[in-house]
Amino acid sequence: MTDESKPSIACALKGMFSFFTMLPINIEMKHIDSMNRKFWLVPVIGLFYGIFAAVLFVLMNEYLTVFIASAATLFMMGIMNRFLHLDGTMDIGDGLTVAGKKEDHVRALKDTLVGAGGVATGLMVVLLTFGEYISLSSVSFLFFGVSAEILARNSQVAAAAFGTPGNGMAGDSVRYTDKKSFVLSSILTIALLALVYFVARVITTEVLNGVVEDAHLIGMIIGFVVSVLWGILMSKIAEKNFGMVNGDVLGATNETSRVVTLFVMIATLMIMLRM
Numbered sequence: 012m013t014d015e016s017k018p019s020i021a022c023a024l025k026g027m028f029s030f031f032t033m034l035p036i037n038i039e040m041k042h043i044d045s046m047n048r049k050f051w052l053v054p055v056i057g058l059f060y061g062i063f064a065a066v067l068f069v070l071m072n073e074y075l076t077v078f079i080a081s082a083a084t085l086f087m088m089g090i091m092n093r094f095l096h097l098d099g100t101m102d103i104g105d106g107l108t109v110a111g112k113k114e115d116h117v118r119a120l121k122d123t124l125v126g127a128g129g130v131a132t133g134l135m136v137v138l139l140t141f142g143e144y145i146s147l148s149s150v151s152f153l154f155f156g157v158s159a160e161i162l163a164r165n166s167q168v169a170a171a172a173f174g175t176p177g178n179g180m181a182g183d184s185v186r187y188t189d190k191k192s193f194v195l196s197s198i199l200t201i202a203l204l205a206l207v208y209f210v211a212r213v214i215t216t217e218v219l220n221g222v223v224e225d226a227h228l229i230g231m232i233i234g235f236v237v238s239v240l241w242g243i244l245m246s247k248i249a250e251k252n253f254g255m256v257n258g259d260v261l262g263a264t265n266e267t268s269r270v271v272t273l274f275v276m277i278a279t280l281m282i283m284l285r286m
Contacts (some may be wrong), residue, residue, distance in 0.1 A: 018045030023052050031056050033091055047183035050171060051196035057164035058203050061157030064088055068156060069149045081144035085137065097133055099262020101125055104132025106259075107252055116252045120259060136266050143273040153211040154227040155234075155276045159269045161203050162238035166268035167261045168196035169242025174249055174256025181258035197239065204231050226283035230276035237275050241268045 018041075026046030029036040031053075064084050071080035089097060106120030108128030119126070147155060172193035176185035208231060212224055242264055249260040 018048040020049065020052060023049035024055060027053060027056050028059070031092055031095070032059070033093060044183075048187045049192075050184045050188045051168050051192040051199065053164040053167060054161045054196060054200045054203055057161035058157070058207075060088060060091070061160035061207070063091065064160065065153055065157050068144070068147075068152050072149050072152075077145050081141050084144065085141060096262035096265045097136070099259035100136055100266045101129035101133040102259040103129075103249075103263035105129035107248075108132075113252065113254055117254070120253060136270060139270045140266075140273070143270065143277060146277055150211075150215045151227070151277075151280065153214060154208065154231065155273060155280075157207045157211070158204055158231050158234060158276065159273045161200055161207070162234050162272040163265045163268040165196055165200040165235070166238045166242035166245070166264050166272075168193055169239050170246040170249070170256055170261060170264045172196075172246075173243050174246035174260070175254065177253075177255035177257035179257045179259075181256075181261055184261070185256050197235075200235060200238070204235060207231075223280075223284070226280045229283065230279035233279050234272040234276045238268055238272050241271050 022042055022045035025036060026038050026042030026044075028034055029038045029042065030046060067084045067087055068080050071083055102120055102125075105122065105126045105128045106116045108126070108131075109115055109119035119128075144152075144156070168188060171181075171185040171188035172190055174185055176182040208228055211227075245260060245264040245267070246256050249256045253260070
């Protein structure tokens with residue numbers, strides 16, 4: 012590969028913003044190739060979605076209700092990524108709930124029809140995320156809501172790094188994501204979480220005391236650890252049932268990681284405030 016054809020960070024990010032969002036960005040195959048080769052950059056997409064969600068949630072929570080703010084934020088994020096990850100989550104739900112051998116799980120995973128397992132899985136993920144959103148104040152959303160999106164993408168990289176690539180669209184992303192990529196993604200995630208924490212603390216400095224700030228920080232740290240473990244767990248589940256990590260697995264990892272990391276961050280905050 013020549014120096015001119017080597018994937019660059021800018022090229023990879025352009026491919027990611029085109030692929031993972033509805034932003035009108037024209038790309039070429041070199042951008043897709045760069046995106047696959049530098050999949051560890053995907054937490055940046057998480058930061059974008061975190062900011063997008065925070066702006067929507069905080070504004071609507073200020074003038075409407077937390078229920079409307081939560082539902083509308085979830086819906087708009089789904090539209091922004093064309094419900095790509097939710098679709099993958101439902102496919103995984105079908106693949107995991109079908110009875111039989113590995114071939115039967117793969118057949119159900121790739122079936123274009125959605126079964127009861129897929130509907131139930133998608134519904135539970137949405138309801139759990141909605142329940143977590145309505146548990147957050149606007150202040151906590153600046154910390155946890157944004158962080159959860161970054162952590163969800165870090166989980167995707169962990170799943171890719173510890174999984175076997177399939178033959179689908181995301182096969183190259185998994186194929187080029189190794190343990191070094193996982194380390195790079197984790198370092199990037201920590202840096203982005205630090206940025207989120209300090210910006211959120213500056214914004215909320217007049218309404219938070221030191222104890223609450225510490226509780227948010229510890230929650231984010233625990234969330235990071237959980238995001239890594241969850242990504243690895245998803246890769247193991249995928250390997251056992253499908254023999255691969257494909258785009259559906261990465262999508263399901265994103266959606267379920269958001270649920271799990273939000274849960275542990277909110278639980279940490281509640282526990283520390285009651286101590």
